[in-house]
Structures are given as C-alpha cells and as structure tokens.
Amino acid sequence: MRRRIGTTALACATLLVFAGCNGTSVTNDNAGGGSDGKDGKGEVTGKLQLTFWGGAARAQKTNAVADMFVKEHSGVTIDRQNADFGNYFNKLNIQASSHTLPCVMQLQGRQLNDYTKRKVLLPLDPMIESGAIKVDDIPKEIVDTGRGPDGKLYFLPYGAAYDAVGVNQTMAEQAGVGLPPDGYDWTQYTEWITKASAKLPKGTFAAGSRGGLPNFFIAYQLANGKQLFTDDGKLGFTKESLVEYWNMWEKLRTAGTTMGADAQADEPEGAEQGFIAQGKLLTDSIPGNALTPASATLASKPGEQKLTTLPMPSGPSGGGNAMFTSGFAIPTNCDNIPTAAAFIDFFTNNPEAGAAFKSDNGAATNQKVLQAQVDDPKLAPLKKHELELYQQIVAKKPPTILYPPGYQATFESAFTRAYEEVAFGKKSVQQAADSFFTEANAGLGG
Amino acid sequence: MTSVSIPTRRALLGRRRTTNPFVIGLIRHAFLIAVLVVMLYPVVWMVAASFRPSAEVMNSLGLFSRHYTLDNYKHGWSAGQLDFSRYFLNSIAITALSIAGNLFACSLTAYAFARLEFPLKRVLFGLLLATMLLPYHVTLVPQYILFNELAWMNTYLPLVVPKWLGVEAFFIFLMVQFIRTLPRELDDAARIDGCGHWRTFIRIIMPLSLPALGTTALFTFINSWNDFLGPLLYLNRPELWTVSLGLNSFLDVTGESAYGSLFAMSTLALAPIVGFFLGAQKLLIEGVATTGLK
C-alpha cells in the first residue's frame, strides 16, 4: 500500500518534468476561411449554426423564426443551440478556444468587447454597405450599442431591453403614497420609499437591498451625467460617487426600510418568482420585460395586486435609462457569411419574423416591426405598456455605454460582491469602494 | 442507540434481557424513521410540488394542496423544442453505452493490474491513481479542442468513447481491489485446465466480479444520467439533448422560468436511477464491501 504512494509521487514528478516541454498548441487558425463574401453578399444556402441564450419558451420562438427562414431559402439548414445565460457564455468561450464559434452568435454590449479585443468578430459595416444587412428602420442610438471601441459595428441589435423601476400599485395605494411623480429623481425616490415603509403590512418591504445591482448604479451615474468608463476601459466615475451611492442604500437598509442583505441573497431566479412578483416588495428595479410574468404571479395570489413600471429615476443630466441590447454577431471563423448575414437581417427586420418572436428579448429594434406589435389590438395591455415605455425611453435618445473587456466577469461580480461585504458588515463603505476600485481596474480593459 | 441499553442491562441482568431487544428495536426504528423523514422531506416536497398548479408550486412548504393537477407533467413533457421522450431516449442511449464502455475498459485494465506482471506496472498504477487527483475542469479545454479536431461535435462520441478507454480511474481502482480479494487458486486451477489469461478473465474472474461490475454500472449510471457539462459542450442540436439539458432549460434568468415543469420532469428523471438502484442494490453492497478492505 505504501509503495503505491511512492509511485504516485514519482508519476506526479515525472509529469511536472514533462510539463516544461510544451504541450500541443492547437492554433490552426480558420480565421479568414471563407474570406469571400465579407460584405455578406453571395448565395444563401448550406449549413448555418445559430446559438443564443434562453430557456424553453424563448427557444420555441427563436426556432419558429429559424424555420421561417429555412422555408424561404431552400437549401439552408440551421443547427440551433441554446443554454441558460451563464452557461451560454462559458460554452461560447470554449467554442472560441477551438475557433468553432457558431456563424450566428448572440451577444450583448456587456460582453461584446471581450470578443472584439481578441478580434474574433467580423465587422458588419461592409454588409450594411452592400445591402446584405439593413439598418434603416432601427434608431441610430440603438444600432450604436453594437459598436466596438473602433467604431465598427460588431453585432446587430434585434432586441432592446431596459431596466425599469417596478412598483406594486396596489401596495402603494394602500400605503397612501401613490406613485412617484413624473420625472422623479433619486432623492424623491428614496424619500418615497421611506415614507411608504412605515405603512406597509408586516412581512413586506418598501424596497430590496439593491446597492449591489450593477444596472441600478449605472442608472444613477447616467442620471448624474457621469462617465462610467474611460477610453482605455478603466473606471470613469469617482470613488466618492460610489461611496455616496452605497451610503444612500446603507441608510435605507440600516433603517429597516429595505429588505435585509441575507433575505435579498435568497431571491429565486426568474422574473415570475422575484420578490416583487411575490408581493414582498413595494418597488424594485426589474427588467422592463419582467412586467408581464411578474404581474401574472401577483395576479394568482390573493389580493389581486397590480404592478407597473416606471423609467429609472432621473437626475441633473436627465433620464437614467440605458439600453441593453441583444443581437447577433458573425465570428471570423464563419464559413457561410452570406447566409449568416441574410439570417441576421431576416431575424431583425422581417415583419413576420418579428411577429413570431414577439419582442421576447427586449423590444424589437426595428421600429416598423415594433409599431406593428404595439398596434396589434390583440396585444396584452401589460405587454403594450412594456413596449410603450421602451418607445418613450428611446425617444429621449439614451446614451450608449461602451463596456470595456472583462465588464461582465469582473465589474459586475466585483460590484455585487463589494456591496455584499458592506451589507454583511465585513467592510465599511469606504473600504469596499477601495477594494472594488482596485479589483475592477485590475480586471477591466486588460 | 445501543448505548441506551448499558445501564439497564447491568442493573437487571435477568428479566429485562428478554424485553430489551423489542424496546431497543422500537427505539432504533423510531430514530431511523425520524432521520429518514428529515432527509427525504425535500424529495417528497419536490414530488408533491410537481402535482400542484403552477401558481402554487413555490408558495407552500407543506405537502398538501386543495387541488392536484397533472398539468406540470403535461407541459413539462412537451416543453422545449422537442419533447422529453426524445431526451429520455438520448439519455438512455448515452448511459447504456457509457456503462458498457466502463465495464469493458475498466475490467480489462483491472485484471491486468490485479493479476498480471508486466514492466512499468508500479509506474502505471501510480499514474492511474494520480489521475484521480486532477480536477476535471482543467482537461476540459484541451479535450474539447481534441474532440473538435476529430469532428466529434454533435455526436455521442465525446461522451462515450472516453468510457471505452477507461478514463474513469476510480472504477479501475475499485475493480483492482475487488479482483485482488478473489483467491488466486482459482486462476491456477484454470491455468492447469489449459485456460489462457483471456479465458481465465472471461470464465473465472468476470463471473465472480459481478458485484464490482454492478457497482461500476450503478455509479456510471448516476454520473452519466446526471452529467450536465459534457452534454452542454458537445451536444448542440436539440434532437441530441439529454434529460439534464432539458431540465436546465426550465430555468432562465433573462426570461421566464417554469418551476412546476422543472419539478415534474426532475421527478421523472429520478425514476430510472431509482429503478436501476433497486435492481442493482444487492450487487452494490457486495461490490463496495471489498473496495476498502485491501
């Protein structure tokens, strides 16, 4: 028995010695394979791989669109892949490592520059020039969210999501506070929360403990007219503004106005199971398209409470809303660019495709597609509210945020973690802000 | 619980001895049942929740509801791009091929390590054990690159072939331990009857190793059936999806989740493993018994 471990150690040692002399470095570069048709022109035929995030419901709609495309273009077959948001990107990265990214891959601005930095995406501008992809009906501000730091377009946004402030109208009325006034700012919002808090039934809270929610903070910075990131991808706002922001939340939390930090960490996944959907919160930041599913859960509970969404609080610089767009990109290893371009154009601009997808991942960016949905008399009132609020926000020309490489992995997780350390009493606000700045600046851009 | 009996037994040696076993037995059963109730509550809750209407699924910590429904099963079964009958068939195929592969490769390898003398035996056995120490995430990327080069994407090969090549060292280790407990005289007798190693292996060692084979089969079943990362990476087309991929698609942070369907299908997904376990239980007990003895 003991001898065996001797050999184990020996084996390990052997391995370590070998380790020095390089493994097989597999870097056969397909990039540029199929260099013809970088303008997206060419025969639309053959195999196409499509990958996106989402659960069963979204997959069904996406597949319906893909089937329509296949029907219109005989000779095209589409391989579809989907996974939930977190696993989707891990898988995408592994695919990137072997240069097998699917020809049509879904991205958001938040991860875009992880890929542009490594030059694995094709610019779509030549395809727009050639007419293979059309952007005429998409607002310029929305198209711009698909651009990299070099100004080139790397993904074509098909859906624009926004974060909103969700308010439980029924609870607000019962507490006698009504809705926050039009154009309310952060001070008014927190005062409104505090005022309502005293009159809420037991077991419910005025707000979640949300100091760690990155998108809420982005809204705060935008409303105050601060830049989020510098041109070289580091943090562009001041430490003081972060301290101020966290202090605001800490004041609410320690006063018992918001939910405790541990309870917040419990929140189940999915729009229809969130705390606001369960009737536990008066207000919370929710994705704009969470209104419908969250309302459905509330409606199934006693009391028939109603939910609505408002724009983010504004500030000296106007509205705090930003657009979070999703769209499709084409990787450099793609060997069927014309078909990929045709599919992206179809998915984004075709009226029937838009009608089938039903703005499932943010409002349709193509304004004609969107207007058709809004005008549809069969559209549910809540969904209509979602889409109209989007139109309202986009009319104000929200700023475009250029997210540096590493944003999603470093910024978001470090931000949430740093605030958790404050809320759980492990660090002071100042200490947490210090360590957040160190960590984020080390991980971002580089 | 045994400790309860000490003072009473010392004090009243005679009469109590006859009643003691019954009382002790009762206490023992009561204790075991209490532990079981605590342990199995989550599972039972999941099964109960799967029969509740979807609005009630997450609301109650109790087991009972005023209205039960099969809706979650109906919706869950047909959710996604294809229905679960396809996912179940795929999972069964992958699991069956994996079990066969592990049994084949691990038993051959184990026989060599347990019964044969050959150059570098110690080194190779050390290597075998060393591979158990490496977290699998590290070899993930190189393996992915390799399978991709072999054009094995969207086939079951990346999930199954490694089993036929004995990549799971633990099972080899388990079988080596088991075969070592079998008396050498059997081999010698077979040798005298003119059996070569191959026939000794097939005729003598394999039939006697049934417990170790059963254990390996069961553990492989559990692992393959529940595996998520492998199918996620290698199987893209929905028609190849496994049950665990299907289950994952019920949760979606960026859209709607379906907890009722999740619980319903998770309940169904558990059934084949439980069935296999009940069938293989006897073998498992004998199989694991010897693993640590030598």
Add this chain to the structure above:
Amino acid sequence: MKSSRTGREGLTAYLFLSPWLIGIVLLTLGPMLYSAYLAFTSYDLLSPPRWIGLDNFRRMFTADPRYLSSVRVTLVYVVVSVPLLLVLSMVLALLLNKGIRFLSGYRALFYLPSLMGASVAIAVLWRQIFGGTGLVNQVLSLFGITRGSWVGSPGTALWTIVTLNLWAFGATMIIFLAGLRQVPVELHEAAAVDGAGPIRRFFSVTLPLMTPLIFFNLLLDTIHAFQAFTGAFVVSRGSGGPADSTLFYTLYLYQQGFAELKMGYASAMAWTLVIVLAAFTGFLFLTAKRWVYYGDER
C-alpha cells in the same frame, strides 16, 4: 524459459491494458501535460498562450486575496464535512447493522439522495429549505427562534453546502455497512463473555476491524471534498456568494478559467491542488501503518 513466459505475460498484460493506455495517453496525459504547460502561460482561450513563467503562481499567493479566501473556505469545508460525514455514516451503518428488519428498505431510502446528483432542482430545493422563509426557519419559529436566511448569510451559507454533502451520506454508509457484516460474530461473543459492554465492544472489536474501510472512505471523501464543486455551484448559482463565503477552490478555478478567461491562471490553480492532494494522499498512506488494521499484520 522463464523470461519468455514473463515476456509473454507482459505482452498479454499490455493487450489487456491497451484501451486504457490509449485513453490515458490521448485523453488524460495529453490534456494534463497541456494544462501543465498552460499553468506557466497567460491564456485567454481566444488568443494563443503566452509564456509568463511563474507569474501565475506568484499572483496566487501574493496578489490575489480571493484565491486565499477560496483556500480558506475549502479547508474549512474539508475539515468539517469529512469527519461529520464519516461519523454520521458510521452511526447509521451501526444502527442498520444488527439484523434489523426492513434493512433493504432503509438502505435504499438512505441512499436516495446520493442518486439525485446536484441538479438545478436540488438548487431550488436547497433555497426552499434554507431560505429566510424556508422550512428550517419555519420549524425554528415554532420554538420561538427567528433568524435570517441560511443560504443568504455569509456566516451560514457554507454550512448549507456541508449539509448538502452530508445529505448524500448513503454512499459512504453503504461501504461501512458492507464492512460491518464481515466482522465475525465470534469476536463479539467472546468479548461479551469477557464482560465488555456494547461501547467497549465497538471500540475494541468493531472499530479496529473497520479501519481499512475508514481509511478508504477518509481518502476518497477528502479528495472529493477538496475538489467539491457542484454543490456550491448550483446553490450559489455559480457565484460562490454571498460575499465569497462558498467560493470553493474549484469554483474559483472555474470562474477564473471560463468567466474571466484566465485559463493559464486556472491551470496553475489546478496543478497546485494536485500537488497538495498528492502530498495529502502520501501523508495519509504514511500514517496508515499506525492506525489501519490489516488482518494478521498486527
């Protein structure tokens, strides 16, 4: 004559070994060596690896507080969960041992959680049980105890993962149970005649005979505990939170490799773990001589 026989046996042996040899060279050794090479590089998966010498290791121990905190979390987990698991499995195996009725029923039910794997459903269940308004707190409130979420507090989240691990004690218990059945009844009877009570008999007869199994389980469970991943991954939804309290070693490795795209750093972490595990295994084997009882040796 003899040498040709062993030569032929060697040949046969390698025939038997051939599937495994192909597997270990192609699927294990190749990737292992490659990852060992990556440990000395900066590799973001998307562009080719770049040699940086020992930088990854230096960063690990001097400039990465999260790494050190993941080491701490993992060590606490190993030290707490492995002994608890062994004791719980042993106690229940003892209770189930002595010719109890419905043995196979009990055994199957105790084993059930081990069959479930760590799926998304388990993750949801665990939050239902250990959440703020979860089952545990509702039971506690019957006794007038109110407290916050177990999963959601950094002080207790790790314990819910320990519990998740303990929940699947069936696999370990079954090994003990099988071993207990092989303890000769005569030894117990002889000890009883000598006046040894059940506790004495357990410590002087059963326990020594069980040491090989304890050793085996200790070894395997410790390796598993060091590599623990899925439990924390599903319960914390991959974050290792709240506030890094469930950031296990392999979870952090996974985050670094696949989310932050630092595959070189992740490989360096993996190899550090392998070395620690090899050292630990070696240490355990060295001590085995002192406390593991192998039949007639003592």
